[in-house]
Amino acid sequence: MRELFGRPACLTDEPFLYCPGCSHGIAHRLVAEAIDRLGIRGRTVCVSSIGCSVRCWRNFDLDVVQGAHGRGLAVATGLKRAQPDKVIFTYQGDGDLAAIGMGETIHAAARGEAITVIFINNAVFGATGGQLAPTTLVGQVTSTYPGGRDPSWVGWPIRVAELLAQLPATAYIAREALTTPQRVLRARRAVQLAFEVQIKGQGFALVELLAACPPNLKLDPVQALNWVETKMIPHYPLGQLKPAKGAAR
Amino acid sequence: MQEPTRRVLMKGNEAIGEAAIRAGCRFYFGYPITPQNELLEYMASHLPAAGGVFLQSESELAGISMLYGAAAAGKRAMVSSSSPGISLMQEGISYLASAELPALIVNISRGGPGLGRIAPAQSDYLQATKGGGHGDYNILVLAPASVQEMADLTVLAFELADAYRVPAMVLGDGIVGQMMEPVALPPPVTELPPKPWAATGCEGRPRNLILSAPYTDAELVELNRRLQRKYAAIRAREQRAECVLMDDAELGIVAFGIAARLALAAADNLRERGYRVGVIRPVTLWPFPETAFRAYPAVRAYLTVEMNEGQMVQDVRLAVNGAVPVHFLGQGGGYVPPVDAIEEQALAILEGGLAR
Amino acid sequence: MKREYTFAGFGGQGILFMGQVLAHAAMFAGFETSWMPSYGPEMRGGTANCSVVISDRKVRSPLVYRPDLAVVFNNPSLQKFGPRVKPGGTVLMVADLIDGGPDRDDVAVYPVPARGIAERLGHPAAVNMVMAGALLAVDPTVTPEQFEAALRTVTPAHRLATLGANLQAIREGMGFVTARRQDRPATGGGGE
Incomplete structure (x- = not known):
């Protein structure tokens, strides 16, 4: 019997422990599929971040290095500079990458470190219970700003992909959403491309994946996906902010 | 009098750099701060020629995490800084200790608290010897008193760090860092200890995990017990x-x-x-x-x-x-x-x- | 045997370099030695000084509190370090940059018009080497040959063109002091 659908070799048989409707499971799978398809499992190292995906090492059947909160891209820089022939990727949320880790993020991108970044943007701090993130939308209710994000008080949400796309050493920057099958297929291509860019030595590659966090949005899973579609995508437009050299747009 | 062995006159900070290269360190990350800039600059000008990587980090926070990454890859690697920068690195040092990664941190310390001044001081003794960051851990701390020891203890720090899988610190000050004395440089290390635990990609072996946090409370208790056993062994064998x-x-x-x-x-x-x-x-x-x-x-x-x-x-x-x-x-x-x-x-x- | 030296003047006068050459020469001669730059608040104040210790056994303190010999290049340095020289010690001073001399009679004082000598040689930057020559004339701890070998080692590649001028300056400094000592043999040079 031919297997049409199965668990990628890069995933362990540990169940995902994420909340119902959380997008991390899909994102994990896309990463694992890309590594499988490219045949790079044996030379890939994952840098996990701090947040809901802090224990992604349970699910990725890969060498994994757990970095400190926000320092993922500095850890990845050390790993990559120490072994340039290996494939290094970070898996980071918006708090980790864009709040406490923004310095490491911008400088790794500015140096053009040949690292693949999978950036999960769900507009909220998930693991700590729904506090304001740098990507929280204007008016969005969080546990630290129950009246909604007021730009006059805490500023505007940061468009990370646009920010990094301006830097000359970034090689590929894209944003996709994990809301519908069509969008997931687009995201799948983007994730794979982000690894291919590294393998070709083109520079820094980042895919921002808009993700749903139902419990912290106080929505059910379907409502949460709709919220990403109708609220997040208008603020965070999808597509290639910086296309990779020689790749189809 | 005859020159007993081939010696060179070097600044202490430079002797650390040269000894580190001879000890097989090929990865240096650092951020400028006085009074250790001679070391940063020595590595910038000498490490690439030795086939190594010098990278000026955007901050000490990033530098210590780059060290964490290079150490996780199984490489001999180091950072250097001075007191305020070492304070910033404490998070990363605690992570190195928890992940049991060998690495060298050089602190050419200065007067504090706060910004302090660049005058030589030994005011980081407690921070260095009581762990420094959060959690129950210790790091090896070696205190050179001469330029010769700046070289010798750098080599020893790498060796002990590898042997016990702990971070090690060379704690100097602006005087030993900037004075010159004759030094007989250590011979280049030709063979480094194997590090089968390193995160190099899992080709042909079960995967390696470099974790700061184990999964369960019980595992964290066990990690602490293991660290304490290791520290007891270090206390028993490595007092100098x-x-x-x-x-x-x-x-x-x-x-x-x-x-x-x-x-x-x-x-x-x-x-x-x-x-x-x-x-x-x-x-x-x-x-x-x-x-x-x-x-x-x-x-x-x-x-x-x-x-x-x-x-x-x-x-x-x-x-x-x-x-x-x-x-x-x-x-x-x-x-x-x-x-x-x-x-x-x-x-x-x-x-x-x-x-x- | 232990000899302690202080070199002091303005930044840019080659004070630190001069001390480094002496320390190198001492190492070549088989001695233990240390060189210590001025450190701390003074470092950015426009003055430069360094200490050198030469010993036949391991140097204990690299910090020099009371030098056997001080070479001073300006008035503030004379005021600061002149009183610290050990009784029986030696003060070498750049006479044409300093007014007067140390206000004490228990040290040997050698005023050397080093700036004039260096300018006459056409190498105005070589004041420090004129003073080094003066030092070699009064202090036998290292030989002129050892000092010269050290100078060749310490001079960076991009400054090798200065080597000849510096060697000439050393000879002039030695010659000046040697001639004066023959005129006035009473003054002692050692601190032992």
Whole structure:
């Protein structure tokens, strides 16, 4: 019997422990599929971040290095500079990458470190219970700003992909959403491309994946996906902010 | 006189860099801060030629995490900084300890607290020897007192860090960092210990995990137990001290790093005047060389001399355990104890009947 | 045997370099030695000084509190370090940059018009080497040959063009002091 659908070799048989409707499971799978398809499992190292995906090492059947909160891209820089022939990727949320880790993020991108970044943007701090993130939308209710994000008080949400796309050493920057099958297929291509860019030595590659966090949005899973579609995508437009050299747009 | 061995005259900071390269360190990350810039610049100009990687990090936070990454890859790697920068690195040092990664951190310390000044100081003793960051951990701390030791203890730090899978620190100050002395450089290391635990990609083997946090509470308890067993082994085997003129000493001066050189000068002068004074110089600050103190039951008082407000005094008192009084001479903020001040204080203790 | 030296002047007068050459020469001669730059608040104040210790056994304190010999290049340095020289010690001073001399009679004083000598040689930057020559004339701890070998080692590749001028300056400094000592043999040079 031919297997049409199965668990990628890069995933362990540990169940995902994420909340119902959380997008991390899909994102994990896309990463694992890309590594499988490219045949790079044996030379890939994952840098996990701090947040809901802090224990992604349970699910990725890969060498994994757990970095400190926000320092993922500095850890990845050390790993990559120490072994340039290996494939290094970070898996980071918006708090980790864009709040406490923004310095490491911008400088790794500015140096053009040949690292693949999978950036999960769900507009909220998930693991700590729904506090304001740098990507929280204007008016969005969080546990630290129950009246909604007021730009006059805490500023505007940061468009990370646009920010990094301006830097000359970034090689590929894209944003996709994990809301519908069509969008997931687009995201799948983007994730794979982000690894291919590294393998070709083109520079820094980042895919921002808009993700749903139902419990912290106080929505059910379907409502949460709709919220990403109708609220997040208008603020965070999808597509290639910086296309990779020689790749189809 | 004939030159005994081939020696070169080097600054202490440069000797660390050259010794690190000879010890097989090929990865250096750092951020500029005085008084350790000679080391940063030495690595910038010499490491690439040795086939290594020099990277100026955007901050000490990033630098220590780059070190964490290179160490996780199984490489000999180092950072260097000075006190305020080392404070920023404490998060990463705690992570290195928890993930059991060998790595070298050099602190050419300066006066604090806060920004402080670049004058030489030993005010980071407690931070260095009591862990420094959060959690129950220790790091190896080696305190060179000469340019030769800047080189030798750098090599030793790498060796011990690898042997025990712990971070190690070379703790110097602006004087040993910037002075020049002849140094016989260590021979280049040709073979490094294997690191089968490193995160290099899982080709042909089960995956390796470099984790700071285990999955369960019970596993975290077990990690702590394992670390404590390791620290007990280090305490048992790796204490190092230099004891000079101690055999018949009535008064033992305890000092580390450059302060010990001044203490030795004072002890020499006092010996010339007939006083029985010796010096115990801790070379490892952690583990503190407490067993050295047991070899000299004739000592009737100790005087610790430090370039801080008395941070090592408590370790000396614990080592002596109340048997004899422990006096203190020192000051924070860039004070270098003059030799005659040490003599004067020692004389006051000797002539005061060696009592508290 | 232990000899302690202090070199002091303005930044840019080659004070630190001069001390480094002496320390190198001492190492080549088989001695233990240390070189210590001025450190701390003074470092940015426009003055430069360094200490050198030469000994036949391990140097204890690299910090020099009371030098056997001080070489001073300006008035503030004379005021600061002149009083610290050990009784019986030596003060070498750049006479044409300093007014007067140390206010004490228990040290040997050698005023050397080093700036004039260096300018006459057409190498105005070589004041420090004129003073080094003066030092070699009064202090036998290292030989002129050892000092010259050290100078060749320490001079960076991009400054090798200065080597000849510096060697000439050393000879002039030595010659000046040697001639004066023959005129006035009473002054002692050592501190032992």
